[in-house]
Amino acid sequence: MKKAIHKLVLGEYLLVVLFGLALLIARFTGWSFGLGAGKNFWAFFSEMITFLPLMFILIGLIDVWTSKEKIERHIGSGSGLIGIIWIILLAMLQGGPLYGAFPVAYLLWKKVCSLKNIFIYLGAFSTLKIPMLTFEIGFLGLKFSLLRTLFTLPVFIGIGYVMEWYYRGKEFSMASPESGTR
Amino acid sequence: MLILLIITVLALIASLLADRPKTVAGLKKGYKMFLGILPTMLNVLILVSLALYLVPKETLAKWLGANSGPIGYATAAAIGSIALIPAFVAFPLAAMLLKSGVGYAVTAVFITTLLMVGVLTLPVKVKFFGRKTALLRNGLSFLGALLIGLMMRLFM
Numbered sequence: 001m002k003k004a005i006h007k008l009v010l011g012e013y014l015l016v017v018l019f020g021l022a023l024l025i026a027r028f029t030g031w032s033f034g035l036g037a038g039k040n041f042w043a044f045f046s047e048m049i050t051f052l053p054l055m056f057i058l059i060g061l062i063d064v065w066t067s068k069e070k071i072e073r074h075i076g077s078g079s080g081l082i083g084i085i086w087i088i089l090l091a092m093l094q095g096g097p098l099y100g101a102f103p104v105a106y107l108l109w110k111k112v113c114s115l116k117n118i119f120i121y122l123g124a125f126s127t128l129k130i131p132m133l134t135f136e137i138g139f140l141g142l143k144f145s146l147l148r149t150l151f152t153l154p155v156f157i158g159i160g161y162v163m164e165w166y167y168r169g170k171e172f173s174m175a176s177p178e179s180g181t182r
Numbered sequence: 183m184l185i186l187l188i189i190t191v192l193a194l195i196a197s198l199l200a201d202r203p204k205t206v207a208g209l210k211k212g213y214k215m216f217l218g219i220l221p222t223m224l225n226v227l228i229l230v231s232l233a234l235y236l237v238p239k240e241t242l243a244k245w246l247g248a249n250s251g252p253i254g255y256a257t258a259a260a261i262g263s264i265a266l267i268p269a270f271v272a273f274p275l276a277a278m279l280l281k282s283g284v285g286y287a288v289t290a291v292f293i294t295t296l297l298m299v300g301v302l303t304l305p306v307k308v309k310f311f312g313r314k315t316a317l318l319r320n321g322l323s324f325l326g327a328l329l330i331g332l333m334m335r336l337f338m
């Protein structure tokens with residue numbers, strides 16, 4: 001109990017608690033700043049909280065039903081268009097922050113994956129992760145998300161080709177994640 | 183909203199019929215992710231609510247509105263490149279901006295630079311790829327993000 005209170009008041013929820021108190025004070029005193037900001041907050045919050053649970057149910061289901069291992073087996077099976085498609089699929093299924101992508105990129109490099117595909121992987125990872133897309137569609141609409149995906153694909157594939165072209169005949173190396181993140 | 187509800191219910195039923203323990207594991211995972219992201223999201227909602235109250239709508243429209251022109255793009259690109267906002271928070275934030283009168287193109291530039299360019303995470307990338315590669319990739323990503331934003335303006 002004590003621990004829970006401690007977490008609530010001093011932890012990540014500090015601002016939430018303070019804001020709640022301010023809203024309460026505003027309600028009794030008619031403090032216009034509190035009422036105005038409160039009105040903004042409730043308008044956004046009420047909309048968000050209706051579909052967030054649905055979203056996370058979907059994200060959880062997608063997570064357990066998709067297998068990264070299955071896709072990883074196909075990496076390197078083709079360096080042409082098929083290879084690019086598998087690499088993008090692999091990146092889309094991965095979750096978490098960019099730091100999680102570096103070890104995979106390192107692995108791809110060790111496996112002598114083409115340089116182009118390593119950068120395509122990083123590009124797809126940062127822009128097209130499926131949990132993220134679910135969220136984008138929920139908040140900004142399907143049209144926005146589809147168009148952004150459509151325009152983003154050629155951009156990071158292009159970056160992959162530019163990087164490969166830039167490193168043609170030059171030495172490219174990557175630090176291992178253990179030494180790299182320290 | 184209704185479509186999302188229908189899709190979620192259908193997916194849930196299909197998943198339950200196919201494999202019950204797996205479904206439960208998925209729901210637990212989703213719940214955990216939800217709890218993990220909730221405080222950050224609430225904090226951002228509060229800060230943006232305060233900011234939107236303090237900054238008059240006219241000022242916001244002038245700087246980031248549909249007719250803000252190059253200033254709007256530059257502001258959105260700068261904030262998007264520097265800020266470290268997780269995507270889970272960036273999308274609700276972008277939705278709030280759209281509702282407050284910020285244009286689609288500017289919102290798109292903000293989102294694309296946020297996802298593709300990371301000035302503050304550059305040191306990590308430099309350690310990993312070396313300086314030249316990290317800078318080159320970030321620079322190309324920045325140009326690409328601007329281009330995507332402009333394309334969104336034409337089609338949204």
